Amino acid sequence: MDITEVKIFLKEGQDKKLKAYATITFDNCFVVRNVKVIEGTKGMFVAMPSRKIKDPCPKCGFRNAVRSKFCNQCGSSLPMTEPKAFVPGDDSTRQSEHKDIAHPITAECRDYIQKKVLEAYEKDKKSSPSQNAVPVYAGASRSSREIEEDTDIEL
Numbered sequence: 001m002d003i004t005e006v007k008i009f010l011k012e013g014q015d016k017k018l019k020a021y022a023t024i025t026f027d028n029c030f031v032v033r034n035v036k037v038i039e040g041t042k043g044m045f046v047a048m049p050s051r052k053i054k055d056p057c058p059k060c061g062f063r064n065a066v067r068s069k070f071c072n073q074c075g076s077s078l079p080m081t082e083p084k085a086f087v088p089g090d091d092s093t094r095q096s097e098h099k100d101i102a103h104p105i106t107a108e109c110r111d112y113i114q115k116k117v118l119e120a121y122e123k124d125k126k127s128s129p130s131q132n133a134v135p136v137y138a139g140a141s142r143s144s145r146e147i148e149e150d151t152d153i154e155l
Contacts, residue, residue: 006120
């Protein structure tokens with residue numbers, strides 16, 4: 001299995017931990033989207049795509065985000081789950097609210113993915129200077145480079 005393509009989507013804002021999203025293509029036939037490039041306390045790392053875990057409402061069965069106080073469907077009070085004690089530097093509390101959608105099984109595979117994604121991130125970061133970056137708004141379907149190159153835009 002080889003990573004045949006890595007696309008990096010840089011995020012705006014220097015003071016945020018989330019630096020970019022990546023899309024990884026394996027063997028030109030399988031794609032994983034929403035891989036996150038994060039700056040942690042011990043350096044840059046890659047986080048796999050995940051989703052929020054949801055618990056059903058005991059009254060109506062609607063699935064609400066973990067630790068919600070009220071049901072988003074019927075409005076009834078939800079039973080509180082015992083939160084973990086906060087330990088500085090421990091992200092397990094945050095991680096317990098999310099579940100990976102796709103993830104590597106072996107440490108070797110994780111290291112391979114992280115190496116490829118971080119190499120692509122560093123390359124993309126160097127090739128796109130932040131002073132030329134144009135913010136991309138939700139729903140935008142074209143990159144800032146495509147917009148700058150298009151001369152047929154009427155304002």
